[in-house]
Every structure is written in C-alpha cells, then in structure tokens.
Amino acid sequence: MDTDRLLEIAPHYLAMFVLVFLVLAIVRAVVGEIGFWVEMAIILVVVFLYRPVVTRLGIGPSGWE
Numbered sequence: 133m134d135t136d137r138l139l140e141i142a143p144h145y146l147a148m149f150v151l152v153f154l155v156l157a158i159v160r161a162v163v164g165e166i167g168f169w170v171e172m173a174i175i176l177v178v179v180f181l182y183r184p185v186v187t188r189l190g191i192g193p194s195g196w197e
Contacts (some may be wrong), residue, residue: 140193140194141193144182144192147182151178151182152175152179156180158176159174
C-alpha cells in the first residue's frame with residue numbers, strides 16, 4: 133500500500149464517517165426516531181454520493197479522478 137495515497141484518502145473517509153453521523157442526527161432531529169433500515173438507506177446514500185460530489189467539486193484525491 134502506498135503511504136502517500138493512504139494519507140491522501142484517509143481524510144475523505146473520516147469526513148464521510150462524520151457526514152454520515154451528521155446527516156443521521158439531522159434526520160432524527162427533524163423526523164424523530166427512524167428505523168434501522170431507513171438508517172441503512174441513509175448511510176448508503178451518503179456513502180455512494182460522497183465520492184462523485186467531492187470529485188465534481190474538485191477537492192477529491194487524485195486517485196478518485
């Protein structure tokens with residue numbers, strides 16, 4: 133594993149992790165308690181949308197282009 137590549141990608145995975153918890157907290161605050169499967173769907177949406185959005189904004193790591 134290339135250490136430079138790992139150091140470039142790691143902050144994005146950390147940001148994705150924080151974003152998932154932030155989105156779940158917002159949804160719970162607005163809607164109230166949600167079920168497990170709804171939470172899983174929200175997590176999947178955030179995870180799969182993060183990379184294309186970050187790449188389109190031009191702040192993604194070079195390995196994602």
